[in-house]
Amino acid sequence: MIVELGHFALILALAVAVIQSVVPLIGAERRNAAWMAVADPAAVVQFLLVAFSFAALTYAFVVSDFSLSLVVSNSHTLKPMLYKISGVWGNHEGSLLLWVLILSLFGACAVWFGGNLPPQLKARVLAVQGMIGVAFMLFMLLTSNPFWRLEVPPLDGQDLNPLLQDPGLAFHPPFLYLGYVGLSMSFSFAVAALIEGRVDAAWGRWVRPWTLVSWVFLTIGIALGSWWAYYELGWGGFWFWDPVENASFMPWLIAAALLHSAIVVEKRESLKAWTILLAILAFGFSLIGTFIVRSGVITSVHAFANDPERGVFILLILGVFMGGALTLFAARAGAMEAKGVFGMVSRESALVANNILLAVSAFVVFFGTIWPLVAELVFDRKLSVGEPFFNAAFSPFVVALAAILPIGAMMPWKRGDAGRAMRPLWPVLVLSLAVGALVWAMQTGRSALGPVGVILGLWVGFGALADFWARTGRGGALAGRVARLGRLPRADWGKMVAHGGLGVTIFAVSAMLAWKTEDIRVVQVGGSYPLGPYEVTLVDVREEAGPNYTTTMAEMRVTRGGADVAVLFPEKRVYPVAGMPTTEAAIDYGFLRDIYLVIGDPQDNGGWAVRSYIEPFANWLWGGCILMALGGLLSLTDRRYRVAAGARRAPAGVPAE
Amino acid sequence: MRGFVWRGGLKPALLALALVMAVPVHAVQPEEMLADPALEARARALSKGLRCLVCRNENIDDSDAQLAKDLRVLLRERLVAGDSDEEAVAFLVDRYGEYVLLNPPATGANILLWIAGPAMLLAGAGIAFATFRRRGSAAAEGLSEEEKARLAEILKE
Numbered sequence: 001m002i003v004e005l006g007h008f009a010l011i012l013a014l015a016v017a018v019i020q021s022v023v024p025l026i027g028a029e030r031r032n033a034a035w036m037a038v039a040d041p042a043a044v045v046q047f048l049l050v051a052f053s054f055a056a057l058t059y060a061f062v063v064s065d066f067s068l069s070l071v072v073s074n075s076h077t078l079k080p081m082l083y084k085i086s087g088v089w090g091n092h093e094g095s096l097l098l099w100v101l102i103l104s105l106f107g108a109c110a111v112w113f114g115g116n117l118p119p120q121l122k123a124r125v126l127a128v129q130g131m132i133g134v135a136f137m138l139f140m141l142l143t144s145n146p147f148w149r150l151e152v153p154p155l156d157g158q159d160l161n162p163l164l165q166d167p168g169l170a171f172h173p174p175f176l177y178l179g180y181v182g183l184s185m186s187f188s189f190a191v192a193a194l195i196e197g198r199v200d201a202a203w204g205r206w207v208r209p210w211t212l213v214s215w216v217f218l219t220i221g222i223a224l225g226s227w228w229a230y231y232e233l234g235w236g237g238f239w240f241w242d243p244v245e246n247a248s249f250m251p252w253l254i255a256a257a258l259l260h261s262a263i264v265v266e267k268r269e270s271l272k273a274w275t276i277l278l279a280i281l282a283f284g285f286s287l288i289g290t291f292i293v294r295s296g297v298i299t300s301v302h303a304f305a306n307d308p309e310r311g312v313f314i315l316l317i318l319g320v321f322m323g324g325a326l327t328l329f330a331a332r333a334g335a336m337e338a339k340g341v342f343g344m345v346s347r348e349s350a351l352v353a354n355n356i357l358l359a360v361s362a363f364v365v366f367f368g369t370i371w372p373l374v375a376e377l378v379f380d381r382k383l384s385v386g387e388p389f390f391n392a393a394f395s396p397f398v399v400a401l402a403a404i405l406p407i408g409a410m411m412p413w414k415r416g417d418a419g420r421a422m423r424p425l426w427p428v429l430v431l432s433l434a435v436g437a438l439v440w441a442m443q444t445g446r447s448a449l450g451p452v453g454v455i456l457g458l459w460v461g462f463g464a465l466a467d468f469w470a471r472t473g474r475g476g477a478l479a480g481r482v483a484r485l486g487r488l489p490r491a492d493w494g495k496m497v498a499h500g501g502l503g504v505t506i507f508a509v510s511a512m513l514a515w516k517t518e519d520i521r522v523v524q525v526g527g528s529y530p531l532g533p534y535e536v537t538l539v540d541v542r543e544e545a546g547p548n549y550t551t552t553m554a555e556m557r558v559t560r561g562g563a564d565v566a567v568l569f570p571e572k573r574v575y576p577v578a579g580m581p582t583t584e585a586a587i588d589y590g591f592l593r594d595i596y597l598v599i600g601d602p603q604d605n606g607g608w609a610v611r612s613y614i615e616p617f618a619n620w621l622w623g624g625c626i627l628m629a630l631g632g633l634l635s636l637t638d639r640r641y642r643v644a645a646g647a648r649r650a651p652a653g654v655p656a657e
Numbered sequence: 658m659r660g661f662v663w664r665g666g667l668k669p670a671l672l673a674l675a676l677v678m679a680v681p682v683h684a685v686q687p688e689e690m691l692a693d694p695a696l697e698a699r700a701r702a703l704s705k706g707l708r709c710l711v712c713r714n715e716n717i718d719d720s721d722a723q724l725a726k727d728l729r730v731l732l733r734e735r736l737v738a739g740d741s742d743e744e745a746v747a748f749l750v751d752r753y754g755e756y757v758l759l760n761p762p763a764t765g766a767n768i769l770l771w772i773a774g775p776a777m778l779l780a781g782a783g784i785a786f787a788t789f790r791r792r793g794s795a796a797a798e799g800l801s802e803e804e805k806a807r808l809a810e811i812l813k814e
Contacts, residue, residue: 240715349789356785357778364774364777367773379766382756384708609686611684
């Protein structure tokens with residue numbers, strides 16, 4: 001019964017979304033306040049209905065209702081409760097319901113926090129948001145209904161993919177979706193602005209928080225996924241340039257560009273058309289990501305042909321929204337006249353460079369991701385595009401971006417002077433180059449990636465600090481400047497933390513790629529082997545049973561110079577219901593390095609295959625991502641978003657700095 | 658060339674969520690490794706650029722599929738037989754097609770893929786520069802007639 005109510009609520013939500021996307025739009029056109037006012041309750045009711053529907057599906061998973069086809073194929077009575085719940089979105093149908101839930105949540109948030117939006121803009125934004133809801137709810141109800149019942153329910157389910165039975169992955173999809181779907185708000189604002197034909201500083205100020213929120217969630221989501229891949233997949237890597245990873249990375253890059261260009265709209269009323277285009281593209285890439293993930297088209301053209309219904313439907317959604325928005329853009333972009341002029345050397349120009357680099361790098365990832373498909377369909381060549389291509393084609397853009405970032409961040413608005421911007425940065429540059437050279441000298445014969453990463457990481461990281469310090473004013477007493485730190489706007493804190501986080505991430509990625517130590521060998525029980533400065537002993541291997549799996553667990557002791565460092569228990573699990581083995585690497589997390597052990601198969605001569613890694617600065621990678629997300633959150637709490645965010649100011653009075 | 662479709666018993670959606678589709682990996686096995694460290698290092702480096710044909714986007718060095726193991730052994734046989742890196746890779750490409758290369762060679766249509774990024778960068782920089790020149794010259798012209806009149810008015814007051 002509850003399941004049927006959930007199903008019904010979803011259909012009702014669709015009906016409400018249809019009203020939400022039509023009535024307020026007409027109302028805004030005719031300046032009819034009553035029609036526009038329909039948007040608010042519609043968005044809230046839509047959210048409540050979808051939330052009820054989601055709760056009903058969750059209930060079915062929690063009580064293991066095996067009359068539901070989705071529960072049968074993704075759950076099992078023995079599964080721990082956390083994974084029963086995460087199983088709701090650990091599949092195609094349920095994850096779409098989560099998608100729509102978050103979509104309607106953002107719509108409701110626009111109602112709750114958008115009290116100061118002009119009524120016409122708000123009506124149009126919510127109408128566009130409603131249209132996206134209609135498209136996805138239709139997609140669900142027509143091709144991927146999570147509420148299908150089975151005529152003859154089985155006694156037990158088929159279990160969730162054991163790789164997904166992991167806390168890191170339980171929370172990875174919701175965060176990613178919050179980011180993906182959050183970009184729909186930026187999209188709706190962009191389309192609403194195009195319909196209205198006007199973009200001003202206030203528009204930039206409204207769009208930026210939504211973009212910032214999405215970007216923060218995407219950052220956390222991607223970091224969680226990467227962390228999961230690192231500890232779960234068991235070969236010590238953290239990023240594989242897999243199409244599904246790229247699908248989340250492309251919107252992240254575009255969102256990063258968008259949240260920078262929105263600053264220019266807000267502060268200088270320039271780059272308006274470009275910012276609108278980025279907002280459309282950011283959501284476009286979210287949809288492309290959804291298409292890639294949901295249709296399976298990139299995995300294999302054949303997989304797509306086997307079940308074309310869903311893929312075609314998403315392609316249709318993509319075509320309608322992108323085609324519609326871009327047509328509107330072509331027709332109206334000319335009207336977005338820029339107000340603020342700026343010199344060639346200025347913060348605006350630096351942000352343009354940032355935008356070009358981020359956008360182009362997103363497109364490089366995009367081309368690499370879809371190229372196998374294009375090559376097969378158009379040129380009849382069956383080929384692969386993998387890690388070596390992305391490393392070669394993508395990295396130069398990151399290097400260029402990191403190189404200009406600190407200088408651009410120091411630039412004043414309107415007109416700057418490169419020499420003056422560099423003044424506080426010279427010590428940082430000298431420090432980075434000196435440490436880089438030292439590293440280069442110490443690691444003779446190894447990849448150049450290490451020293452280059454050190455230089456870029458220090459340059460960006462300490463550059464962010466130097467910029468922050470310079471904000472306290474030039475010269476003056478030290479105590480006074482320190483006191484001033486606390487009074488700097490949160491946006492400055494956010495900028496420093498986020499840029500610093502990027503520096504840490506760049507450093508950690510290079511360090512892990514360049515200085516990883518690897519060891520593969522057969523070890524007898526009781527035997528030991530050296531691993532870098534450590535000594536590793538395989539103490540014991542035993543069989544044990546978990547709640548829904550059996551495991552082969554090794555006990556391995558790590559010592560250094562006779563002193564105990566850690567005792568680690570790498571496992572090999574078998575989940576009998578899903579019929580799948582998984583590897584659980586054992587990791588000793590450290591500040592400067594992780595020790596990463598994986599137990600393999602038993603050998604004919606009685607030993608065990610063992611893989612061991614020392615992963616330098618692994619935690620810095622996740623730490624850098626956390627810093628970036630934290631920076632975004634700090635920026636989000638800036639006073640200007642909390643106070644009078646809505647006041648459309650007379651734009652003439654924007655000061656130069 | 659028929660074996661490329663993922664044939665696991667899992668639903669595609671699950672696979673998609675799993676980010677990387679590998680069943681957990683044991684990858685290179687100790688018994689496969691060559692005694693000569695220089696040769697083995699070459700084999701490892703080459704393996705990272707070769708695709709496990711039945712896996713999703715995984716190189717043969719990381720994969721524990723049987724086919725990946727066969728390819729690793731085959732590659733090492735070629736190296737032991739005295740092939741250069743290029744010859745050993747060419748041997749595999751002959752057998753399995755360019756699908757086996759994770760780094761698409763910049764030949765034929767692939768040139769489009771390789772120059773797409775730099776071309777877009779140049780185009781973007783060009784457009785930005787042109788826009789800037791146009792706008793910059795507009796700014797350099799100074800005040801419009803209307804603004805001059807307004808300025809005169811202000812100065813008069």
